[in-house]
Amino acid sequence: xxxxxxxxxxxxxxxxxxxxxxxxxxxxxxxxxxxxxxxxxxxxxxxxxxxxxxxxxxxxxxxxxxxxxxxxxxxxxxxxxxxxxxxxxxxxxxxxxxxxxxxxxxxxxxxxxxxxxxxxxxxxxxxxxxxxxxxxxxxxxxxxxxxxxxxxxxxxxxxxxxxxxxxxx
Numbered sequence: 001x002x003x004x005x006x007x008x009x010x011x012x013x014x015x016x017x018x019x020x021x022x023x024x025x026x027x028x029x030x031x032x033x034x035x036x037x038x039x040x041x042x043x044x045x046x047x048x049x050x051x052x053x054x055x056x057x058x059x060x061x062x063x064x065x066x067x068x069x070x071x072x073x074x075x076x077x078x079x080x081x082x083x084x085x086x087x088x089x090x091x092x093x094x095x096x097x098x099x100x101x102x103x104x105x106x107x108x109x110x111x112x113x114x115x116x117x118x119x120x121x122x123x124x125x126x127x128x129x130x131x132x133x134x135x136x137x138x139x140x141x142x143x144x145x146x147x148x149x150x151x152x153x154x155x156x157x158x159x160x161x162x163x164x165x166x167x168x169x
Contacts, residue, residue: 025104031147032102032140036114039136039152040095043082048075056141056148064154093120093131108142115157132159 035054042051052075055061061074069077082088100114114136122129134154141150 024107028104028110028142028147029102032110032112033100035140035147035149036097036100036112036136036138039149040097040116043078044092044094046079046082048079051075051078054149055152056143056150059141059149060151061149062151062153064156088118088120088131090120090123093118095119110140110142110147112136112138112140114138118159130159133157 038054039051042048042054052072055071055074057071059071059074061069061077063069063077067077082093096117096119098115100112103111105111115133116136117133118131119128120131121127134156137153137155138149139151140147142148
């Protein structure tokens with residue numbers, strides 16, 4: 001009888017531990033989802049400073065065409081892209097983000113992949129059109145309780161090639 005009680009107690013502790021781990025996993029997945037959505041919403045709201053802090057000081061943004069920027073440079077780069085690109089200047093423009101897959105690798109490391117469409121008003125009609133479709137491949141890091149991009153790689157799937165914009169220096 002004592003053995004049975006010990007086994008039952010160990011099983012209860014194991015279940016309690018896994019419930020806590022599941023809660024942490026759900027919280028991390030929700031926070032990562034919010035990070036992925038913040039990528040689009042900061043750009044759509046022209047919050048370039050907010051965009052740059054999604055990467056942290058050492059976070060890399062690989063925007064395609066060999067362009068790689070770190071931390072604070074990312075906001076200035078995207079400001080230039082969205083104010084100098086003829087397609088992006090058409091407003092309102094916005095991102096639709098979908099098909100996210102999140103893999104938690106460690107308590108402070110994760111990976112994600114997702115897709116996004118950049119929508120702009122069509123010339124002449126103002127009806128919305130897809131300007132581009134991209135796949136995002138992310139390496140994520142948790143710093144002081146906050147998930148950030150350690151590296152975000154943008155791969156164009158459809159749409160015109162990126163318009164040339166000099167990288168922010």
